[in-house]
Amino acid sequence: MNIEEKTIEEIAQDILSLYRQKNYVEIKKQFEEINPTDIAEIFEEFPREQSTLLFRLLPKEEAADTFVELDSETQEAIIRAFSDTELREVIDELYLDDTVDIIEEMPASIVKRILKNTDGQTRASINTLLKYPEDSAGSIMTPEFVDLKEDSTVEDAFKRIRRTGVDKETIYTCYVTDNSRHLMGVTTVKELLLHDYDDQIKDIIETNVIYVNTHDDKEEAAKLFGKYDFLALPVVDMENRLVGIITVDDAIDVLEEENTEDIHKMNAIVRTTEKPYLKIGVMETWKSRIPWLMVLMISATFTGLIITAFEDKLSALIILTSFIPMPMGTGGNCGGQASTTIIRALSLDEVDFDDIFKILWKEIRVGFVCGVSLAAVNFVKILLIDKLLLGTEGITLQVDLVISLTLLVETIFAKAVGCILPIVAKKLKFDPAVMASPFITTITDAISLLIYFWLATAILHI
């Protein structure tokens, strides 16, 4: 099956019409052929009050996998309709980290019911996981992993994996700990498969293990997957005991989520929820957008002040007013390009604070060549288009020179400001992503205007 959006929607339509005909047997048969992720998408096309009935048509082995993929409102509706036995059946099949993710979205009454229907040990694990801070590595780990004994053989290891592996999210990375649960080493099922059955685990394991702490940032943990090509990453607690692992699928989710957050921040949006666009209400959207709009609107008071200060000169030569937006826009774009590039390079660990002078020097040179190109093209464009073609009044060679020189000088300034601010922000432990276009533009607007008016005063003697 080659998955295309179209296909899923078509299948959903088929199942909807089977549902209307009450042909549940056929729905059951179809569900067996569909990936749980896609079944969850099909659920979205159904009215929520029918999701429990639909859920009961799922083959047992797909029920839990599908449940995890549903949106939390549908999960809640299904749990409410569940008997305790049904609830226990699904919870038993879930991996612990998924159970915790679900619990975090549920109202207190549902949480209580879920906890009531888990055994004591699971409940304790859930409570521990719930306590990790939201952005921590601990919050995305699962405590279920394969642990092997140092003094066992490859054959023992396979026996152990066969016995305990069914409940683990991944079995491909196996961990060896000592009696106080300190991490001694790791190995992989691939390594095990390439060794003889009577080889000793202690001769196979890699003892230089890269790990993270439960309280490390989950984004930093996720980045290690891209860097080292891991399938799983061990997580230790404050006493250096192995308490869980992060799996690559969760790392991908974190990376995508952090990318979304960065992209939003870089465009003056405060991210308040991880919900998809269409599920976010108007007021919640307003809440995420209004803070920066307000800050940026009020800080634009400065540009107003600058123009007011030069009001006399503007009324002396009214043509200067027409050209206010263009250099301001260009300054914003130049600064935005520089800050974007640096914010992304910081986030990919390509540059750090020590590179600040190297970066500044490069951006100044880039600003110079960009500025010269823009100024040259603009100089000709104003003469040909604005003066000759459009016949705009008041354009002289001197006016043209003021505007073109403004472009050259402001471009260098904008590139410099744009590259410096994110690096400094990171050094001061602020999020560099905030130092992107909208914020940089407010600064370059003021700089551009000042350069413009100063050059006008100097060259046009007004």
Add this chain to the structure above:
Amino acid sequence: MNIEEKTIEEIAQDILSLYRQKNYVEIKKQFEEINPTDIAEIFEEFPREQSTLLFRLLPKEEAADTFVELDSETQEAIIRAFSDTELREVIDELYLDDTVDIIEEMPASIVKRILKNTDGQTRASINTLLKYPEDSAGSIMTPEFVDLKEDSTVEDAFKRIRRTGVDKETIYTCYVTDNSRHLMGVTTVKELLLHDYDDQIKDIIETNVIYVNTHDDKEEAAKLFGKYDFLALPVVDMENRLVGIITVDDAIDVLEEENTEDIHKMNAIVRTTEKPYLKIGVMETWKSRIPWLMVLMISATFTGLIITAFEDKLSALIILTSFIPMPMGTGGNCGGQASTTIIRALSLDEVDFDDIFKILWKEIRVGFVCGVSLAAVNFVKILLIDKLLLGTEGITLQVDLVISLTLLVETIFAKAVGCILPIVAKKLKFDPAVMASPFITTITDAISLLIYFWLATAILHI
């Protein structure tokens, strides 16, 4: 080992001083304890002409893994210094897709030497892989995967994995094909381990396989990993024959690369290279930034024209000039927020063209509440700060009303334009990421000015 940037740099310093003391034995010992990815970072601290000597100090089993992680200039330098035997040793250890990635960056003479030192079959595979278009799924796949026979048992499967697995990048997903190499089903080592040795493969395999075609977009392929939590994804050719697999580590790289490209595009940068920031020269940076700067600068001619058209009114009431930048900036920010949100939602497949009216209706309502908030705060702010505190001349209640109403109306327009353009762009097969802040701002600038001047004409009777 808990990896921190600091640690790697410190280790690099240690190794540098060992190198100066010619204590190669100790370097060898240290290298054994370090992950190949980190060794590659240490290489970056060394002068390039010494990298071959350093490379020869690597333990055999880490040499190829380290080689893959080096930058292409260092790889080239090392290959040039290699004897044919040394070259063959490294190439033999590389996975085919990595060999192809390396070859793509090398000059023709080196490519010839590499191909001369591979056997006929490998050479044929390399040549096939090199032919896939740059952005295709085929270009990131590896032809080395574990294939199982349908009529064999779990025990046979393990024997086969043990015999052939050493050369495969991943062994955890296994594929069953028929005699004409059509994909029949997949299974995982986890499934195999949880079944009895004498179970039949054909009873275990999942026959509803999600796959991609060699010519599908690699980004679309990579997204499937996030959606379905795959470790590997099969790739079929035009005749539906299984020709390779994509592994999750390569999918993560593609996702991060595509995110970087999107972020750059959204800020008017044309991405011309995948090199890290500090390795890109000034002129190459210029080339990636100047196209959009030029386009946006020239299109700002329109805003100039609008101001020119209203010149008389501006000279009649000069205070209006001071307030030109603020509504323009706010319009750009509002439009940028909307376009960013939609571009990201499109890229995450959260919305598509069919949602256009739902999205527009939501953005208009968001625009209304944002606009009302901004207008109200601005109305009070102009009276309190600009008029009372700063004593700016010429501010009347009517002028304040014009500016505040402009904010309200333009915010709604900006949100509408900002959300519509990316969706339409995608429908017309353009990249929606281009419809971000810089482009939207150029449009909202013109819209904001028109609204401003019209309201001024209507309310102030100028």
